[in-house]
Amino acid sequence: MDLEAKAATLDAADPLARWRSEFLIADDIAYLDGNSLGALPKVTPERLQHAIQQEWGQDLISSWNTADWIRLPQTIGAKIAPLIGAAAHEVIAADSVSVNLFKLISAALKMRPGRKVVLSEPGNFPTDLYMVQGLKGQGLAEQRLAERDAIEDALDENVALLMLTHVHYKSGAMFDMAQLTAKAHEAGALVLWDLSHSAGAVPVDLNAANADFAVGCGYKYLNGGPGAPAFAFVAERHHSAVEQPLSGWMGHAKPFAFTDDYAPAPGVNRLLCGTPPILAMRALECGVELMARIGMEALVAKSRALSEFTREAMAQHVPELECIAPEDPAARGSQLSFRHAHAYELCQALIARKITGDFRAPDVLRVGFAPAYVRFADCARLVSELRDILDSGEWQKPEYAERGAVT
Incomplete structure (x- = not known):
């Protein structure tokens, strides 16, 4: 089973899948930065x-x-x-x-x-x-x-x-x-x-x-x-x-x-x-x-499932990025961090493709898993798009090297 198909199967069986509709978040955005700013609940406005x-x-x-x-x-x-x-x-x-x-x-x-x-x-x-x-x-x-x-x-x-x-x-x-x-x-x-x-x-x-x-x-x-x-x-x-x-x-x-x-x-x-x-x-x-x-029990279970799916997929498909988060999901938070010399440029290239993670100096690409609204498909998309960005050399665009205040 390929990565996208596996993600689709996991999303179909996800007991928290219905909660994404409680947030104002576009369907075409893979938002993996809820560990920095959470999405907007629809009830809030x-x-x-x-x-x-x-x-x-x-x-x-x-x-x-x-x-x-x-x-x-x-x-x-x-x-x-x-x-x-x-x-x-x-x-x-x-x-x-x-x-x-x-x-x-x-x-x-x-x-x-x-x-x-x-x-x-x-x-x-x-x-x-x-x-x-x-x-x-x-x-x-x-x-x-x-x-x-x-x-x-x-x-x-x-x-x-x-x-x-x-x-x-x-x-x-x-x-x-x-x-x-x-x-x-x-x-x-x-x-x-x-x-x-x-x-x-x-x-x-x-x-x-x-x-x-x-x-x-x-x-x-x-x-x-x-x-x-x-x-x-x-x-x-x-x-x-x-x-x-x-x-x-x-x-x-x-x-x-x-x-x-x-x-x-x-x-x-x-x-x-x-x-x-x-x-x-x-x-x-x-x-x-x-x-x-x-409920916290369901949130924690989904968080760990998302991060494990992503960690394994990254190790298989994007081994150039070194995962610096603990291997044991019980020993880490709801995020994964990857070290790469061009982490900043990779982060900017992902954002241009509507995949939002963030960068932490000097060389860390960080992705967070807010379990209430992140899908396994979002994580599969991160991995496949990152592979393409590296293979195509897209990360080398000059505009991606211009560092902003946040990412």
Whole structure:
């Protein structure tokens, strides 16, 4: 059976095939970049129109109460919670990943007086490291980096916080969350997990792993739209101890008392800062609800099937590209990454053929598998078109070498 025929057979038997119709995505596009920006759920424009025309346009300020705008961070956080193995009252939707990292790194350092080291790995997503460096500039933190096979040995009495991205943004390699969390706790350190490339695509069980803190974004597998609000998790056992530095009025125990002195709200609510972006929250709510309807078990199963199909097909038909993602699907995220000296040009040539992946410097072609809408036919098309691009030399067009800001 040839590649396209095998893909057609798998698509015909796919229990998630019907969910693609819930997204506004053209049939002729093979969209393999949902790990960077998720597709638009069809319900989102309608929900936003209602929020604009009725809640804002007609009901105006009363919607903070009648439409429960004021509780959207908690409401959406509670809907995200089951997707990441957390309790509803442990998750809040707010701000960006970067801002939430700053809050929780700062809080962790304050909870471990006498310790200033934040341990991570070189090559972690830049914003995670930049946030530590910003705190270092204020004299509040020290950064320590260790290769992933040396992280456990780098944990000592000076480490306040172990901060890692659960699924590596470039390689797709996935950490053993439970094991590393336990090792960090043995050393007296807290742990902060970045779930930006995990939430909505791979199994995550924060409470089973005894995690302390986590952050994640809403615009990748949760399909909340470009720049969607992020989320933050704080384990219940830390709710009374967490003191975050951005003591904005929405994180106050009684924000509408308008007192001069700050008093933190109970629980995870104290992670709030400014007024929530209601329209962006409404869009995120649509994506989260859709993922919840599909269910994490089905999403994970489809993700692994897509990535295995693609990995095997690439190895057979396009061996020039070196797969740098772990071979075991249970040890990687919902993506595959391939190294090639001309990965950028190959990525641009694929985009010209309506196959959207992305490039990560210096030499990685990355493709993501958003299981709610990616088809096996999309993956077969990636492989066959990539083979043709290499054989024809199309990647050598001068315009493909002109590097843009994103890919």
